[in-house]
Amino acid sequence: MSNIPKDLKYTREHEWAKAEGDRVRVGITAYAQEQLGDVVFVELPKVGTKVTAKKPFGVVESVKAVSDLFAPVSGEVVEVNGELPNKPETVNQDPYGKGWMIVVKPSSKADWDQLLTAQQYEELLKQGGH
Amino acid sequence: MDTPLKRTPLYEAHVKAGARMVPFGGWEMPVQYAGIVEEHRAVRGAVGLFDVSHMGEFEVAGPHARVVLQSLTTNDVAALAVGQVQYSVLCYPNGTIVDDLTVYRLADDRFMLTVNAANIDKDWAHVTQHTEHGKDARWTNVSADTGLIAVQGPRAEALVGRLADQDVTKIGYYRFARGRVAGVPALVSRTGYTGEDGFELYAKAADTARLWAALLGAGHGDGVQPIGLGARDTLRLEMKYALYGNDIDDTTNALEAGLGWVVKPAKGAFIGGEALEKIRAEGVRRKLVGIEMVDKAVARHGYPVLKDGRRVGVVTSGSYGPSVDKYIAMAYVEAPLAGVGTELAVEVRGAAKAARVVKTPFHPSRVKKA
Known part of the structure; x- marks a missing residue:
């Protein structure tokens, strides 16, 4: 079973969300990067972009596939990992660390409570991912 | 399915x-x-x-094996000695492609054909149905x-x-x-x-x-x-090697696919030969070229190729090339735009991303040509 840190929340589309004060840091899970294989391209929104929970905010591409990135929470993008477009392999190497994608300032607290806990996400993976 | x-x-x-x-x-x-x-x-x-x-393997044997292959494939089987392999193409009468393959001359009157996995049944029907009645050439599917x-x-x-x-x-x-x-x-x-x-x-x-x-x-x-x-x-x-189903298929002809080097009309009649001669004389309308992305983006099969906002072609294969460390692709583009250095764009998720036609292979070949 893939690494699923206990202190993070998760989406059904395999993004993780980390509470950092009044902000939320976002990336994709270890399981997601394993399934994708070598990540060769990452497209992220600009700082200031409004993102909507459960809607795509960017794109990650492996050699074989294109996948949308889904926002765990609605709000404004306040930080973007500018390293990723030049070093997309970081997503494979360190999905929960240097492979983070964006930081969002949520517009409400409601979305956060909808996210999966680590235990719920683990259950999801046990059921086959979807 | x-x-x-x-x-x-x-x-x-x-x-x-x-x-x-x-x-x-x-x-x-x-x-x-x-x-x-x-x-x-x-x-x-x-x-x-x-x-x-x-991959599929067919053998054809008999006194007429060579003439049968001459009429089926585009390359010149007479130039193939025992112990040699030849890259070749099976065409339809209009010059589009049934499959690309390699032909092995096992003996004077015996050959092996290696064909693409997804095409085995189609190719088998094609070669057996187009073996002229009365020719002494026996086909065996040894796949x-x-x-x-x-x-x-x-x-x-x-x-x-x-x-x-x-x-x-x-x-x-x-x-x-x-x-x-x-x-x-x-x-x-x-x-x-x-x-x-x-x-x-x-x-x-x-x-x-x-x-x-x-x-x-x-x-x-x-x-x-x-x-x-x-x-x-x-x-x-x-290497810009074509993959059947991606870059070549029954809608692309052998010449626009850049396979003219294995189309040898001087050898005599073959299926698709007349059509390809006519296309060669008139000039191909589009060409399969190598493209390098200038903007960061992955061009993929089916993405439109644009020139000044006008659709001028389509991507047939594309990926990150690990050895060239660039996003590269193969695409059919209108013949006048096929020259190396031509500035184009690839439409990726609705956005035009800059690209240019480059020399191929993208990475130098190291096959042993002795």
Whole structure:
């Protein structure tokens, strides 16, 4: 079973969300990067972009596939990992660390409570991912 | 889609090695083992083993085998000596492509054709139906009895040489010899689909797993790795080798696909010959070119190619090229825009991303042309 840190929340589309004060840091899970294989391209929104929970905010591409990135929470993008477009392999190497994608300032607290806990996400993976 | 997937003699070995298995052209094949980029680099830098047993093999034998092949394929079979291999194309009467293939001259009156896995049934129908009545040429489909392992990379010669009962350095590019490799009777062919030196080893299906294990074992010091279809695709893309179903099919003709070098009308009549002569005389309307992305984006099969906002072509294959460290693609574009250096764009998710036509292969070929 893939690494699923206990202190993070998760989406059904395999993004993780980390509470950092009044902000939320976002990336994709270890399981997601394993399934994708070598990540060769990452497209992220600009700082200031409004993102909507459960809607795509960017794109990650492996050699074989294109996948949308889904926002765990609605709000404004306040930080973007500018390293990723030049070093997309970081997503494979360190999905929960240097492979983070964006930081969002949520517009409400409601979305956060909808996210999966680590235990719920683990259950999801046990059921086959979807 | 409900037909059960076929498995090669190496299926168990792939699963045991932890390969990710995927459906491909009706077969359950390994797409990757360690990871596509790592496998790609192993082939460019050391040696990789590919299970290509899913490919089809037909034999045709008899006093008229050669004339039958002359009428079926675009290349000149008369120029093919015993022990030689020839890249060729099967065309429809309008010059579009049934399949691309390699032709082996096993003896004066006996040939083997290696065809794409997904096309075996279609090709079999095509070659047997278009063998003129009364010609003495017997076709045999030996696909199911034949395993095929490609050994590719700068260490391939050393690895195969260590296990072979003959001096494989003497086998020239696009030539073959029969012998034993690790005790297994094999046809040792100096061919491949990666742009690296190497061999393709044809063996009996029942012997293929033994041959695979022997190569993996003996190649340990060479850094040998099993390679999946994912890296096979990025390796061939860097060479601009066409893949049937992506870059060539029954809607593309052999000339626009850049396969004019294997279309030999001087040899006499063949299926598609007249149409291709006419196309050649008039000039092709579009050409398959190599494209490099200027803006960061991955061009993929089916994405539109634009010039000043106008649609001028379509991407047929595209990916990150690990050895060139760029996003590269193959695309059909209008012939006047096919020149190296032409500035184009590829439409990626609604946005025009700058690209340009570049010289190919994208990565220098290191096949042993002796």
